[in-house]
Amino acid sequence: xxxxxxxxxxxxxxxxxxxxxxxxxxxxxxxxxxxxxxxxxxxxxxxxxxxxxxxxxxxxxxxxxxxxxxxxxxxxxxxxxxxxxxxxxxxxxxxxxxxxxxxxxxxxxxxxxxxxxxxxxxxxxxxxxxxxxxxxxxxxxxxxxxxxxxxxxxxxxxxxxxxxxxxxxxxxxxxxxxxxxxxxxxxxxxxxxxxxxxxxxxxxxxxxxxxxxxxxxxxxxxxxxxxxxxxxxxxxxxxxxxxxxxxxxxxxxxxxxxxxxxxxxxxxxxxxxxxxxxxxxxxxxxxxxxxxxxxxxxxxxxxxxxxxxxxxxxxxxxxxxxxxxxxxxxxxxxxxxxxxxxxxxxxxxxxxxxxxxxxxxxxxxxxxxxxxxxxxxxxxxxxxxxxxx
Numbered sequence: 001x002x003x004x005x006x007x008x009x010x011x012x013x014x015x016x017x018x019x020x021x022x023x024x025x026x027x028x029x030x031x032x033x034x035x036x037x038x039x040x041x042x043x044x045x046x047x048x049x050x051x052x053x054x055x056x057x058x059x060x061x062x063x064x065x066x067x068x069x070x071x072x073x074x075x076x077x078x079x080x081x082x083x084x085x086x087x088x089x090x091x092x093x094x095x096x097x098x099x100x101x102x103x104x105x106x107x108x109x110x111x112x113x114x115x116x117x118x119x120x121x122x123x124x125x126x127x128x129x130x131x132x133x134x135x136x137x138x139x140x141x142x143x144x145x146x147x148x149x150x151x152x153x154x155x156x157x158x159x160x161x162x163x164x165x166x167x168x169x170x171x172x173x174x175x176x177x178x179x180x181x182x183x184x185x186x187x188x189x190x191x192x193x194x195x196x197x198x199x200x201x202x203x204x205x206x207x208x209x210x211x212x213x214x215x216x217x218x219x220x221x222x223x224x225x226x227x228x229x230x231x232x233x234x235x236x237x238x239x240x241x242x243x244x245x246x247x248x249x250x251x252x253x254x255x256x257x258x259x260x261x262x263x264x265x266x267x268x269x270x271x272x273x274x275x276x277x278x279x280x281x282x283x284x285x286x287x288x289x290x291x292x293x294x295x296x297x298x299x300x301x302x303x304x305x306x307x308x309x310x311x312x313x314x315x316x317x318x319x320x321x322x323x324x325x326x327x328x329x330x331x332x333x334x335x336x337x338x339x340x341x342x343x344x345x346x347x348x349x350x351x352x353x354x355x356x357x358x359x360x361x362x363x364x365x366x367x368x369x370x371x372x373x374x375x376x377x378x379x380x381x382x383x384x385x386x387x388x389x
Contacts, residue, residue: 001233050327050368051357052320055348063294067245068224070287073257073275075195077375079211080106081183085204088310089211093197097188097214102212105185105303107151111184124168125163132163192216210360220279222254222289225269229337231259231297245288252279302341303350307356308334317348318355318362326367327355 084106093101116279139156142148198210205211222242237255244250244288257275264271274291276283283289307317313328318327332347355362362368 009285027045028353031212048361048366048368049371050318050320050355050359050362051371052353053303053307053356054351054356055303056100056346056350063292064230066224066226066230066291066293068222068289068291069275070279070289071223071273072219072285073193073194073219073273074216074219075213076189076192076216077198077210077213078103078186079208080104080186080205082111082180082207083200083205084110084184086199086201086211086314089197089199089201091194091212093194095194096191097194101188103188103194106184106186106205107152108181111177112180115174115181118174118177122167122174125167125170128162129160129167132160136160155205176186186211188214190214190216190218209249215285218286220283221277222252222276222291223308224263224272224273224274224291225264225267226272227269228263230293231272234293235295237258238293238362241292242274242276242283243292244282246292247282248290248312249261250280250282252276252283257355267350292372301344301350303348303354304356305337305340305342307354307359308332308337308342309359317344318359320353320355320368320370322366326365327362 017141081298087105087107088105090105091097091101092185096105099271122342136156139148139153143153145148192214193213195215196210196213198212199205200253222240234256240254240256242254242320243251253382254274255274258273260271263269277324303317309316309318309329311331315330316329319330320327335345337343355368357371
């Protein structure tokens with residue numbers, strides 16, 4: 001019996017559910033069509049373009065620069081010791097003052113009257129003292145000759161002592177009145193420059209109110225607002241180089257003189273005052289300066305801050321395998337960081353290729369392509385698929 005391929009009859013719903021015949025060629029094509037879906041090639045894995053850096057060990061300490069201003073080491077507020085109406089202010093902001101110079105005056109009329117009154121009381125007490133002293137001497141002589149009683153002599157002694165005490169009190173009041181009259185003139189206690197004023201002529205001022213603020217000439221400070229990380233990392237008693245921001249050729253050196261124990265509540269920085277040794281004249285009060293400090297060298301590797309990411313809540317970086325060009329996450333230990341770079345203490349070795357741009361779109365085992373002709377710099381051969389641009 002001979003086998004033959006004949007037409008295949010199938011039942012259709014059209015035309016009353018009859019049977020239709022398919023050609024043999026259509027029957028042979030069915031298994032071929034079924035196999036096309038199973039053997040379709042899968043999509044190629046996505047290759048991410050990234051930027052990298054080949055890390056190197058640190059050879060020295062970091063040099064940190066901060067911007068600050070020049071201020072006087074000592075600023076004093078000059079104020080009157082008494083109340084009164086300000087009649088004269090003889091200097092203004094920016095003026096130079098010398099020790100003992102009169103810089104302001106109060107109305108003297110009330111104090112002159114008080115001094116005259118105190119002087120009158122003193123003269124009256126002195127007159128009574130003369131009379132009491134003469135009476136005492138008479139009673140003493142009479143007592144020796146027996147022409148007076150002991151009681152009268154004792155009364156003369158008591159009167160003399162009382163009047164003497166009144167004279168002493170009147171003398172003290174006269175001295176106070178004289179001092180208050182002298183307090184109507186405000187004197188500079190040292191050489192310096194007026195930096196602020198607190199009252200104008202014609203105002204009635206209270207004792208202790210600031211009339212003028214004077215920056216003394218006994219020294220200059222460079223004042224900086226220092227972040228807490230830098231404050232903790234700075235060496236003990238460092239030498240700091242300070243230069244004018246507008247003219248770097250104008251330089252001075254100094255040492256830290258004062259560190260604020262409390263951080264600024266707004267910026268979180270600490271105020272640091274650097275005492276300048278022999279600052280040039282161009283470093284005037286209020287000048288903007290730049291301070292440079294070299295930190296002690298410490299073990300670690302510096303990478304750009306953009307390379308840092310997190311893995312399971314811990315800091316990590318993406319490492320590129322030079323041969324396969326796939327990435328892997330590596331946990332690291334951060335020693336110090338700032339907005340520009342991060343110092344890694346553990347987790348990296350010299351020669352590691354670290355991703356610095358594109359870290360947010362990576363996943364472990366993903367193949368990458370280096371941008372900017374970095375393949376050769378990272379030691380990745382072209383045969384491995386790196387594309388140099």
